[in-house]
Amino acid sequence: MKTFIVFFVFLMISTSQAQDWANLEHFRAENAKVGLPDAQEDRVVFMGNSITIGWLNKVPEFFEGKPYINRGIGGQTTPQMLLRFRQDVIALHPKVVVILAGTNDIAGNTGPSTLEMIADNLKSMAELAEVHGIKVVICSVLPVYDYPWRPGLEPSQKIIALNGMLRAYARENNHIYLDYFSELVDERNGLPKKYALDGVHPTKLGYEVMAPMVEAAIAKALGR
Numbered sequence: 001m002k003t004f005i006v007f008f009v010f011l012m013i014s015t016s017q018a019q020d021w022a023n024l025e026h027f028r029a030e031n032a033k034v035g036l037p038d039a040q041e042d043r044v045v046f047m048g049n050s051i052t053i054g055w056l057n058k059v060p061e062f063f064e065g066k067p068y069i070n071r072g073i074g075g076q077t078t079p080q081m082l083l084r085f086r087q088d089v090i091a092l093h094p095k096v097v098v099i100l101a102g103t104n105d106i107a108g109n110t111g112p113s114t115l116e117m118i119a120d121n122l123k124s125m126a127e128l129a130e131v132h133g134i135k136v137v138i139c140s141v142l143p144v145y146d147y148p149w150r151p152g153l154e155p156s157q158k159i160i161a162l163n164g165m166l167r168a169y170a171r172e173n174n175h176i177y178l179d180y181f182s183e184l185v186d187e188r189n190g191l192p193k194k195y196a197l198d199g200v201h202p203t204k205l206g207y208e209v210m211a212p213m214v215e216a217a218i219a220k221a222l223g224r
Helices: 002-019 028-034 050-058 078-088 103-107 115-131 156-172 180-184 204-221
Strands: 044-048 068-072 096-100 135-139 176-178
Touching: 028 078, 044 050, 044 078, 050 068, 050 204, 078 115, 096 115, 096 204, 103 115, 103 156, 115 135, 115 156, 135 156, 135 204, 156 176, 156 180, 176 204, 180 204
Parallel strands: 044 068, 044 096, 096 135, 135 176
Antiparallel strands: none
């Protein structure tokens, strides 16, 4: 009987997760509390995955006292972010969105993806933002030599190629391209341990390197 109950609970959780594949419930309550920005607020939404939410967890002081809203969800890929982009970005009426995504797609977290598929999802997010008068900062994918949860994929050259596509798209469409990759990369085209102990997720020092870069990109997007 106990075995049946455990299996039933597991099945219910799995079904619930499958029904909310994009995790639309994750920030629903928080979004309802945020409210609309006032006329003087230079609201910025950070859209991303574990690297984005990890920033809030490891260096919370970066967000304190600023009109910054973190909407990162660990493990997410670009199609999941695209599905929740309206509720987690557009509905919050920011002036700027900072999009950092794509590494989990290359890792195959939600199945195989071509670089073109990843770039298209990022372009769609940028186009949705632009239509709603939101300035766009497209971040490079951070360097990765190997994914600890999917070893042997040799992602570095794919990341370099995807970043080239994103840079070109940003330039052609007057978006801001934020090149974290060039600042953080080591001789293996990965992240050194001082910036990411597991080779993927930034340390506090890694975020400290990224902070002035994103601040400058946001200021540029705001026309400062």
